[in-house]
Amino acid sequence: MTIANTQPRRQSTQEIGTAWERMVARRRFYTILGLVILIVAFVSSVRFADESNAGHFFDRLPHLFDFLSWLIPKDWNDVWRALFDITSVNDKGGEEFNFDKGRVYVSSAFYIPEYFELMIVTINVALISTIVAFIFAVPLSFFAARNLTSSWPLRIFTKRLMEFLRAFPEIVIAGLFSAILSIGPVAAIIAITLHTIGALGKLFYEVAENIDMKPHEGMKAVGANWWERVRFAALPQVLPNFTSYALLRLEINVRASTIIGAVGGGGIGEELKLSISRGFGAKTMALVLLLFVTIIAVDQFSAWLRRRLVGEHAFLLQH
Amino acid sequence: MTVIDANRMHEIEARYPEYFHRSFRQRFGGLMILVATLAYGLYAVWFFDLQKLLAEAHWERVGIYLSQWVSYDVQPDFRIQDDGSIEVRYPRFSPLGDNPHPDWVVNNPDGSITVSISGASRSVTVSKSETIVTAHGVSIPIELSSGAPKVVGPVPSWMTVYDDNVLADLGFAGDVSISLDRVKVRKRFIGWANFIFDTQSAFFDKPVGEVIGLIVSGPRIKPDQTNLSLALEDIWNNSEWQHGDVWTKLFQTIVMAFLGTLLGALAAFPLAFLAARNITPHRLLNQILKRLFDFLRSVDMLIWALFLTRAFGPGPLAGSGAIFLTETGTLGKLYSEGLENIDNKPREGITSTGAQTVLVHRYGIMPQIIPVIVSQTLYQWESNVRGATIIGAVGAGGIGLKLWEAMRTNANWENVAYMVILILIVVFLFDGASNALRHRLMGAKTH
Numbered sequence: 001m002t003i004a005n006t007q008p009r010r011q012s013t014q015e016i017g018t019a020w021e022r023m024v025a026r027r028r029f030y031t032i033l034g035l036v037i038l039i040v041a042f043v044s045s046v047r048f049a050d051e052s053n054a055g056h057f058f059d060r061l062p063h064l065f066d067f068l069s070w071l072i073p074k075d076w077n078d079v080w081r082a083l084f085d086i087t088s089v090n091d092k093g094g095e096e097f098n099f100d101k102g103r104v105y106v107s108s109a110f111y112i113p114e115y116f117e118l119m120i121v122t123i124n125v126a127l128i129s130t131i132v133a134f135i136f137a138v139p140l141s142f143f144a145a146r147n148l149t150s151s152w153p154l155r156i157f158t159k160r161l162m163e164f165l166r167a168f169p170e171i172v173i174a175g176l177f178s179a180i181l182s183i184g185p186v187a188a189i190i191a192i193t194l195h196t197i198g199a200l201g202k203l204f205y206e207v208a209e210n211i212d213m214k215p216h217e218g219m220k221a222v223g224a225n226w227w228e229r230v231r232f233a234a235l236p237q238v239l240p241n242f243t244s245y246a247l248l249r250l251e252i253n254v255r256a257s258t259i260i261g262a263v264g265g266g267g268i269g270e271e272l273k274l275s276i277s278r279g280f281g282a283k284t285m286a287l288v289l290l291l292f293v294t295i296i297a298v299d300q301f302s303a304w305l306r307r308r309l310v311g312e313h314a315f316l317l318q319h
Numbered sequence: 320m321t322v323i324d325a326n327r328m329h330e331i332e333a334r335y336p337e338y339f340h341r342s343f344r345q346r347f348g349g350l351m352i353l354v355a356t357l358a359y360g361l362y363a364v365w366f367f368d369l370q371k372l373l374a375e376a377h378w379e380r381v382g383i384y385l386s387q388w389v390s391y392d393v394q395p396d397f398r399i400q401d402d403g404s405i406e407v408r409y410p411r412f413s414p415l416g417d418n419p420h421p422d423w424v425v426n427n428p429d430g431s432i433t434v435s436i437s438g439a440s441r442s443v444t445v446s447k448s449e450t451i452v453t454a455h456g457v458s459i460p461i462e463l464s465s466g467a468p469k470v471v472g473p474v475p476s477w478m479t480v481y482d483d484n485v486l487a488d489l490g491f492a493g494d495v496s497i498s499l500d501r502v503k504v505r506k507r508f509i510g511w512a513n514f515i516f517d518t519q520s521a522f523f524d525k526p527v528g529e530v531i532g533l534i535v536s537g538p539r540i541k542p543d544q545t546n547l548s549l550a551l552e553d554i555w556n557n558s559e560w561q562h563g564d565v566w567t568k569l570f571q572t573i574v575m576a577f578l579g580t581l582l583g584a585l586a587a588f589p590l591a592f593l594a595a596r597n598i599t600p601h602r603l604l605n606q607i608l609k610r611l612f613d614f615l616r617s618v619d620m621l622i623w624a625l626f627l628t629r630a631f632g633p634g635p636l637a638g639s640g641a642i643f644l645t646e647t648g649t650l651g652k653l654y655s656e657g658l659e660n661i662d663n664k665p666r667e668g669i670t671s672t673g674a675q676t677v678l679v680h681r682y683g684i685m686p687q688i689i690p691v692i693v694s695q696t697l698y699q700w701e702s703n704v705r706g707a708t709i710i711g712a713v714g715a716g717g718i719g720l721k722l723w724e725a726m727r728t729n730a731n732w733e734n735v736a737y738m739v740i741l742i743l744i745v746v747f748l749f750d751g752a753s754n755a756l757r758h759r760l761m762g763a764k765t766h
Contacts, residue, residue, distance in 0.1 A: 057636055
């Protein structure tokens with residue numbers, strides 16, 4: 001080997017060395033820059049949030065756990081009484097302890113406690129909106145999948161439509177429909193359904209884009225048309241995943257219907273909001289307990305069903 | 320599809336019996352699910368009393384509200400005085416300003432007034448004794464001389480006669496309400512009135528060129544303030560559109576999502592190490608933390624927001640707090656699952672060199688987990704910006720409350736439209752930014 005041959009190589013080793021150092025320095029610089037930006041943004045956001053809040057953070061901090069004192073009822077038995085609408089010994093005509101007023105009588109002897117009825121309304125809102133959204137999202141997702149739909153205007157249009165449905169603020173739809181249909185759970189159903197179509201549609205078309213295309217080709221080879229190809233080649237492959245995502249969405253929708261309920265959609269959310277804002281300890285406690293148990297139950301049931309459908313699968317909670 | 324003959328069909332059937340003689344569940348499972356879903360649908364129709372609701376729905380409001388999103392109306396009021404003269408009044412805070420002389424209200428030489436509602440084809444002429452409504456190609460005179468307004472000739476379908484007034488519906492263009500001494504006209508315009516300057520501003524109703532001229536080189540309108548700062552102040556404090564307030568509230572929503580997610584990430588990060596089975600071999604601690612995450616998530620943003628608004632008062636602190644608590648749960652779960660899925664070899668390698676625990680975590684775990692953490696956190700931030708509009712409506716600050724208030728009054732649907740557009744822009748910007756950042760941090764593949 002001549003010097004002429006080794007010289008450039010040594011140079012290039014040096015170059016690699018300096019390039020490496022430069023890269024490390026640049027990465028370090030970006031990391032520090034990112035951190036500085038983050039800290040500045042954090043400090044200024046805290047200030048901004050504190051200034052525009054009604055009560056300031058440090059003034060109110062000692063009162064942070066005040067709500068626990070409202071939550072703790074004087075008589076713990078009142079929580080059960082509130083939950084099952086049993087007449088309270090503390091009832092003196094006010095609203096705080098009038099538990100038996102809300103009974104929903106099925107027959108003269110048998111009644112459903114008020115909060116259970118509200119919880120049924122909330123669950124039904126979640127369930128029906130998930131089902132309706134599922135019915136709409138399945139065909140839409142096939143139109144949006146790159147491997148199944150070759151016409152790009154249709155695909156782009158469907159994708160944009162789903163993005164729009166996802167991003168549109170739910171309370172506006174709920175507000176619009178409660179003005180049209182009178183205040184009640186149906187406005188919440190429409191709002192949650194529209195949002196869910198967008199959210200499920202996105203997850204669905206990502207699943208549909210990842211299917212094995214061989215059955216599809218086989219169907220094509222025997223001359224099947226688009227509907228038959230989707231029905232017999234794509235749908236059987238994606239259905240377990242679709243159902244699993246729909247169940248995951250059902251969990252989220254149980255919470256969403258509570259939230260929408262709180263802004264006028266009826267159901268348990270509205271009752272919870274009223275109860276907390278009036279400081280009714282026993283009622284709030286009963287509602288939170290019921291909501292907590294229901295959500296855990298729905299989560300567990302859907303997790304069990306999902307495991308049976310698609311096996312152990314890591315899923316992300318997505319809004 | 321191609322049809323095959325019967326022999327071939329039987330042959331195939333004999334060859335693959337398992338596909339043709341299936342169990343009851345396989346054969347009717349799908350059908351039964353379908354029937355159950357339909358039955359549930361019927362139950363839901365009964366449960367929510369859908370027929371009654373649909374029958375009582377005010378569908379006409381859809382058109383009204385939707386048209387209010389993109390239009391505004393002016394409602395001049397024509398009062399017929401005893402002496403036969405007609406007095407024109409505009410409501411206070413009319414979008415036309417304090418001194419309106421619109422060119423669509425014409426004083427005729429004989430003392431009557433003609434209001435053009437949609438060009439020449441739809442107009443109203445008000446005089447002492449009668450009002451003539453011209454629309455849909457016909458002119459209908461309404462006599463005002465007797466005890467009640469009286470339509471001369473047959474009453475067209477777009478006109479409704481009540482005891483003491485007559486209502487003519489002219490579609491999107493507006494409507495006219497005629498009573499004996501008073502004619503109320505509503506004329507609708509496409510667009511957002513006074514979007515930049517409200518009627519109180521000195522720049523109101525001036526053409527763009529003149530406003531720019533005033534700002535650049537005009538004489539000062541207020542002696543102690545430049546015209547530019549006056550103009551900006553007028554825009555910011557626009558009383559009808561409340562740009563300042565809307566933008567501040569929108570910013571609050573973004574800040575709430577940012578603070579909540581960041582604090583949640585900071586709290587979840589160390590906790591996730593303690594909750595991960597493979598990193599902290601302490602079953603009880605793992606379980607306690609995981610259940611804590613579940614609890615924080617399942618109590619939900621809304622309930623936390625309701626509690627925190629009672630603690631801090633309404634505002635973004637309560638919202639940030641609510642997002643923080645929920646996010647600690649969500650991110651804690653996601654991080655700890657990410658940590659449980661890491662490759663253990665780098666850790667073992669670094670442990671074998673005798674490094675301290677902190678160093679093992681820093682060099683054995685962090686490089687693997689950082690992309691997951693960053694991507695999940697960015698995704699949650701993005702999704703919280705979307706979700707934080709709702710908790711605003713229960714008092715946790717941000718644009719949600721503003722939206723809710725605007726809708727509750729049922730009058731300001733154009734403000735609702737404005738805020739919706741702003742929210743959509745912000746959401747799409749955040750989607751794009753967070754996607755771009757995620758791609759850059761994780762390479763081409765998303766989580």
